[in-house]
Amino acid sequence: MPSTRPxxxxxxxxxxxxxxxxxRMGVPVVMTGDGRAMLxxxxxxxxxxxxxxxxALGQPELALTARRAETLKTPAYDGDIARVLVPEGMGVEWLRALADPADDLRVPLKGPLRALRDGSSDLHRAALQLVKxxxxxxxxxxxPVAHGLALAEENSLTLLPxxxxxxxxxRMSxxxxxxxxxLPMQAAQAGRVHIFRPEDGGEEHYAIEIGRPDRSQPVLARLHSACFTxxxxxxxxxxCGPQLRAALAQMGEEGAGVLLYLNQEGRGxxxxxxxxxxxxxxxGFDTVEANHRLGFEDDERDFRIGAGILRKMGFSAVRLLTxxxxxxxxxxxxxxxxxxRVPLKVGLTAQNAGYLATKAAKSGHLL
Ligand SMILES: Nc1nc2c(ncn2[C@@H]2O[C@H](COP(=O)(O)OP(=O)(O)OP(=O)(O)O)[C@@H](O)[C@H]2O)c(=O)[nH]1
Ligand SMILES: [Zn+2]
Incomplete structure (x- = not known):
């Protein structure tokens, strides 16, 4: 009978x-699944x-995304990811050079790399998702280790079945x-900052409400992704900076709006x-190529977060500044x-003209 004790x-x-x-601290975790365990x-x-x-415990395998594998000219037999055998004698520097494209142009040849083809890649895929x-x-x-559960227990490692x-x-937390x-602001006296906290211990996100928007009407809204720079x-x-300020200014002028400040720095x-x-x-790489060389997709943001906050605040329709x-x-x-859709075209500089042109050409942004 299942226990009812908390x-x-x-x-x-x-x-x-x-x-x-x-x-993030370099401490291993134990993942189990497919009838095996891996550190x-x-x-x-x-x-x-x-x-x-x-x-000392087993033969290490390096999991990379297909994006990174492409730059390294290594086949991604699992489709979205590649598993590379780590040869004897290869140390952390060798591994870091495969993970980090910083020196790719200076040291283009890292191989030959032996990609694994057989066996399941489910644990590798989950590991990459977690690291991302x-x-x-x-x-x-x-x-791979023989006694994952015991190893986790003996070494106080986090166990993840x-x-x-x-x-x-x-799922979205x-x-x-x-x-x-x-919060009275330059753009609007009637400002209010709402803090939202996810259940999974992740980043908090903020909603800046201007005035008291009518929940039964589409609200002037901006989903702004954090950009420290x-x-x-x-x-x-x-x-980003000019877009942030222009969005708040327009909400201030109209007397109502909601700006979500989503802590998804660098497109997540x-x-x-x-x-x-x-x-x-x-x-010399553009914004999309740079993401790919690092092993990321063009855009790693989870837009469900913004929708979830809007719903929590009682909004179901928006006039979206984007x-x-x-x-x-x-x-x-x-x-x-x-x-x-309310266009938001501000802040063109000589330095960002290429960035904006790439967004239009590769990411479908409207000019
Ligand atoms: N990875 C990466 N992220 C960037 C780069 N430049 C800006 N960002 C991030 O991109 C996000 C802003 O996204 P944008 O694509 O400019 O705009 P958008 O929010 O998708 O679209 P709009 O609503 O039209 O502004 C912020 O999180 C920035 O930190 C870059 O070169 N690389
Ligand atoms: Zn930016």
Whole structure:
């Protein structure tokens, strides 16, 4: 009979959140599934001593996304990911060079690499998803071990059974309002900041409500993705800062609106990875190519978050301030009606003309 006692042990979501912290510190986690167990570490945070300890337990395999494998000219037999055998004697530097494209142009030949073809790649795929969600470079080292459960227990490692974590990785963590308070701003006296916190220990997101918008009418809305460089530093490489201020100004003028400030820095790859992308852009790659060379998709944001917050605030229809048709489609598919697209064209500089042209050419942004 199942116990009705409340449990003190962390559930799957809580263990996933803990695992993200572990991976960022270079601590291995144990993943189980398909009748086997594997130790998983993020290559970015791997130290030589840990690699030596892992090697003593089994033959390491490197999991990379197909995007990164393409740059490395390695076949991705599993479609979306590649599994590469880590030869004897190869250390953390070799692994980091495969994970990080910073020196690709200077040192183009890393191989020959032996990609694995047989066996299941489910654990590798889950490991990469987890490493990405920890905002690390998408490269994970996996070592098959015989007694995963015992190993986890003896070493206090986080245990992640695939059947438990896959549904959690796929779903959007519910967000809950924490607090809201009045904030008079230059753009609008009647401002109010709402804080939303996800259940999975992830980033909080903010909603800035201007005036008291009528919930029965489409609200003037902006889904703004965090851009530290543009919003705070006044970067000339993008148009985010001017877009943020123009959106608030228009809401102030109309007397009503809602701006979601979503902490999805760098289109969801995190600030460190965005800065890696900027380094690649200085080597001549455009914004999309840079993401791909790092092993990411063009856009890793989860737009369900924005729709979820709007719904929680009582909105079901928007006049969306955007030039990105994908945002409109995502809102509609998440049950938020887009009554109108309101263009937001501000902040063109000599330095961001190429960036904006690439968004129009490759990401479908409207000019
Ligand atoms: N990975 C990456 N992210 C970037 C880059 N430049 C800006 N960003 C991020 O892109 C996000 C803004 O997305 P945009 O594509 O400019 O705009 P959008 O929000 O999709 O579309 P609009 O609603 O039309 O502005 C922010 O999270 C920025 O941090 C870049 O070169 N690489
Ligand atoms: Zn920006």
């Amino acid at each position: 449990t003190l042990a962390p559930n799957a979501i809580e263990r996933l959140s803990r695992a993200r912290g572990d991976l 998983v570490v993020a290559v970015e945070a791997l130290e030589p001593e840990r690699l030596a300890a892992l090697r 969600s920890a905002h690390l470079l998408p490269a994970a080292l996996l070592v 695939l059947v438990e974590i896959m549904p959690e990785l796929a 519910p967000l809950h309002p924490v607090v809201n308070a009045r 543009g919003d705070v530093l006044g970067s000339l490489k993008c148009d 790859i995190g600030l460190a990875n965005k800065m890696r992308a900027y380094s690649l852009q200085d080597q 030039n990105n048709p994908k945002k409109m489609a995502m809102m509609e598919s998440c049950g938020i009606a887009v009554a109108e």
